[in-house]
Amino acid sequence: MKEISVIELKDMMDHNVEFQLIDVREPFEYEVSNLNGLNIPLSGVVIEKDKISKDIPVVVQCRSGKRSAQAIMLLEQEGYTNLSNLHGGILAWKDEFDQDMDVY
Template identity: 35%
Template sequence: MDIVRIISTVIYILIVLFILRQILPVKGLKNLSSDDLKEKIKKDKNLVLIDVRKPAEYSQGHIQNAINIPLPQLRRRVKEIPRDKEILIYCRNGMRSRQAGRILKGKGFSNIAQLRGGLLWWEGKMEKTL
């Protein structure tokens, strides 16, 4: 086997692993449907909603009472998130919230969930920030 073939194989394996990591579920991260989240919001006033989208996306429409901590800022702003409450993270389609779940699990958070399908599947009220 020549060196080019070895390098190509290694690159291919790394790409496959990267893609799998993006799409596989995060262990310990609960997935809530839109209906489940609406019920939880009604019942649990201590629920912390975190929108991990960019500020411009957040201002165009977000779930009421959600705080905006964009995914690239999450690691440095993790101290703003209470550890004694249930955390619900969401984004547009679930990809960034899954990454946020990995980050929070790595930081020791245990009571976290994400909105399955993100805001694309959300069927509840939204508010805009001007």
């Protein structure tokens, strides 16, 4: 499974690289803090797969990287080949870029 770091993700954002960010946490978690990705909880990721691009890079994230890894495994079984897991999830983003970010 391909992984990217929060530093690589920030670089993609800063340079306006075309990609899609999918946040597989629950809505209540997303409301606490998010990186402006599309919120599709892990439990619905296969059902809502039509919302996930196959044409551009897709970064999947969660709190720590575990649920996003599960989501990637499920989506790869559906034929996706353009997915990257955000290593360390939003916790790593907080540690690297935004110590004041609220996380649970």
